[in-house]
Amino acid sequence: MNAKGYMGKKGFQGKEFKPNVGHGMRNDAAHLAASKAAASKAAACGKRRALMCKHLRMVVFVIGLMGSFFFLDSLMLSVMHRIVPPRRGSGIRKLRGLQDGESIYIKERVPRIMYRRLMALACIAVAKNELQHNQFSLWKEPYRQASAWKPCADKNNQLQQGDNMKRIGFILVSANGGLNQQRVAVCNAVAVAALLNATLVLPKFLYSSVWRDSSQFGDIYQEDYFINFLKDDVKIVKGLPPHLQTLDIEAIGSQITDMDIRKESKPIHFLNVIRPLLLKNGVVHFLGFGNRVAFDPMPKNLQRLRCKCNFHALKFVPKLQETGSLLVRRIRKYDSRLTHLDKQLLGKYIPNPPLIEHNITTQPSKYLALHMRFEMDMVAYSVCDFGGGEKERRELEAYREIHFPLLVKKMAKNTSFSPADLRSLGRCPLTPEEAGLMLAALGFKRETYMYLAGSHIYGGQSRLLPFTRLYPNLVTKEDLLTPSELAPFKNFSSQLAALDFVACATADVFAMTDSGSQLSSLVTGFRTYHGRGRAPTLRPNKKRYAKILSENRTIAWGDFSERVKKMIEEGQRVRPRRRGRSIYRQPRSPSCMCKG
Numbered sequence: 001m002n003a004k005g006y007m008g009k010k011g012f013q014g015k016e017f018k019p020n021v022g023h024g025m026r027n028d029a030a031h032l033a034a035s036k037a038a039a040s041k042a043a044a045c046g047k048r049r050a051l052m053c054k055h056l057r058m059v060v061f062v063i064g065l066m067g068s069f070f071f072l073d074s075l076m077l078s079v080m081h082r083i084v085p086p087r088r089g090s091g092i093r094k095l096r097g098l099q100d101g102e103s104i105y106i107k108e109r110v111p112r113i114m115y116r117r118l119m120a121l122a123c124i125a126v127a128k129n130e131l132q133h134n135q136f137s138l139w140k141e142p143y144r145q146a147s148a149w150k151p152c153a154d155k156n157n158q159l160q161q162g163d164n165m166k167r168i169g170f171i172l173v174s175a176n177g178g179l180n181q182q183r184v185a186v187c188n189a190v191a192v193a194a195l196l197n198a199t200l201v202l203p204k205f206l207y208s209s210v211w212r213d214s215s216q217f218g219d220i221y222q223e224d225y226f227i228n229f230l231k232d233d234v235k236i237v238k239g240l241p242p243h244l245q246t247l248d249i250e251a252i253g254s255q256i257t258d259m260d261i262r263k264e265s266k267p268i269h270f271l272n273v274i275r276p277l278l279l280k281n282g283v284v285h286f287l288g289f290g291n292r293v294a295f296d297p298m299p300k301n302l303q304r305l306r307c308k309c310n311f312h313a314l315k316f317v318p319k320l321q322e323t324g325s326l327l328v329r330r331i332r333k334y335d336s337r338l339t340h341l342d343k344q345l346l347g348k349y350i351p352n353p354p355l356i357e358h359n360i361t362t363q364p365s366k367y368l369a370l371h372m373r374f375e376m377d378m379v380a381y382s383v384c385d386f387g388g389g390e391k392e393r394r395e396l397e398a399y400r401e402i403h404f405p406l407l408v409k410k411m412a413k414n415t416s417f418s419p420a421d422l423r424s425l426g427r428c429p430l431t432p433e434e435a436g437l438m439l440a441a442l443g444f445k446r447e448t449y450m451y452l453a454g455s456h457i458y459g460g461q462s463r464l465l466p467f468t469r470l471y472p473n474l475v476t477k478e479d480l481l482t483p484s485e486l487a488p489f490k491n492f493s494s495q496l497a498a499l500d501f502v503a504c505a506t507a508d509v510f511a512m513t514d515s516g517s518q519l520s521s522l523v524t525g526f527r528t529y530h531g532r533g534r535a536p537t538l539r540p541n542k543k544r545y546a547k548i549l550s551e552n553r554t555i556a557w558g559d560f561s562e563r564v565k566k567m568i569e570e571g572q573r574v575r576p577r578r579r580g581r582s583i584y585r586q587p588r589s590p591s592c593m594c595k596g
Helices: 003-007 021-083 115-130 144-148 179-196 221-230 268-282 301-311 320-334 340-349 376-383 389-403 405-413 417-425 431-441 461-472 484-491 495-505 516-530 542-549 557-571
Strands: 094-099 101-106 149-151 172-175 200-201 255-257 283-288 367-373 450-453 509-512 593-595
Touching: 003 450, 003 461, 115 461, 115 557, 144 149, 149 516, 172 179, 179 200, 179 495, 179 516, 200 268, 200 542, 268 283, 301 495, 301 516, 320 340, 320 484, 320 495, 340 495, 367 495, 367 516, 376 389, 389 405, 431 461, 431 509, 431 542, 431 557, 450 495, 461 484, 484 495, 495 516, 509 516, 542 557
Parallel strands: 172 200, 172 283, 255 283, 367 450, 367 509
Antiparallel strands: 094 101, 149 593
């Protein structure tokens, strides 16, 4: 449209539009300025809008990324749970005894996870393990040499002292610690009594404020069996003769504490120091006596006697055998092949004839026992960090100040080791999460039936949840025995520990998280001695495992699994006991077992 045509038009009010040229120029200038201002304002708004859009896109991206991660995590866990439904409703069941008698439900709290990436990979790996049919190698010792070592400590002992030998006095022993420390003290006392040609009075057990157990020898072990089985090696009586019962043993200088005897003292020390006291006063009282006799050098006949005591003479009392038998039957769900370990630990309470339940094909024939050493005292004493933040740090500090004051003073003087250093050195107890990752790397199926010994896990279900997500069929003695069946053992921690000992020793596979634990050590030795080469034990090297876990952000699952398997296999190698090592844990020695 040309200008003339446009100006000939009428306005909005029907009048002919007659423009004023001067006025139009002024209007054009005003319009131009206004347009520039509007354009500038629009540009500023556009920049702000673009910046806001950029931030908004970034926020949406981050939220989306986090959402995708949590969705993937939940999806993998959901898929894992659908593959094999948990037996016994373990995903929601109440786990009793997890922390100082507190009743806890698994789904109440958020799990404490330190290795989220590896846990996600483990969930997938455990699901894949279900598709593998041939996993028999996981349930047997990998070396034929294991079966070449046979138990023989109960035969061919050359002591043969008999009742006609003249005794030079009486030895009293008051053993400290828990069940397993006391067991070691008893066997050491038997060897010292034989060495000194003294009469051993049936050992007593000290009451501990930590263990809070008033059980005595006869509450845990069969007294008459113990005395009769060792009668050809050492004379054992149930009490002092009347003329010595009123004697003030401490006043005459015949009370020997752990402060008076060096740790792992050699036989010559007892001959030079203790024998003169026996000759002079007729009695010596060892107060404590934990780990006070060396493993080497030791005369072969005395070494054999210690093995004979530990592996043959100490039989649990009938009520422990009966309940232990009931516990093992319920773990296995039905009576499978009876082993030599069953016969040694359960006595006459082995089911005979075997009980076969219905639907036998759906029941587990094997189980893995796990001693998960992650109690409050061990966690606090380790001075390690477990990812619990400031709250956990303050809680453990408060516990150390009450229970380990000497450790607190030592820490104040020596600050050279950080929690990270301690972990890299293998000095930190494994968490339940780390134990689960180890078993997943070894190839155990998600449906594997597992027995948890001890069950007082620091952190309760928040710590245990990562493990039960991988292996939901986890049970404790509190799950399998009724309150009335457990009632005779309530408030007797050593007797409850004896039930755990039975369940761990008779397991098809025994796994531990800390090889320094007395329970783990004695169970391992018992399985080595009586297992006939068919009682595998999984023992991690914590220093090597810490190195593997330190690569958790980048390591592929295949590499992780391969390195963990190699670590465990090297720990299972069959070799004779090395000098200075515990005969109770490593009985493969000519003085304890026979080869060939």
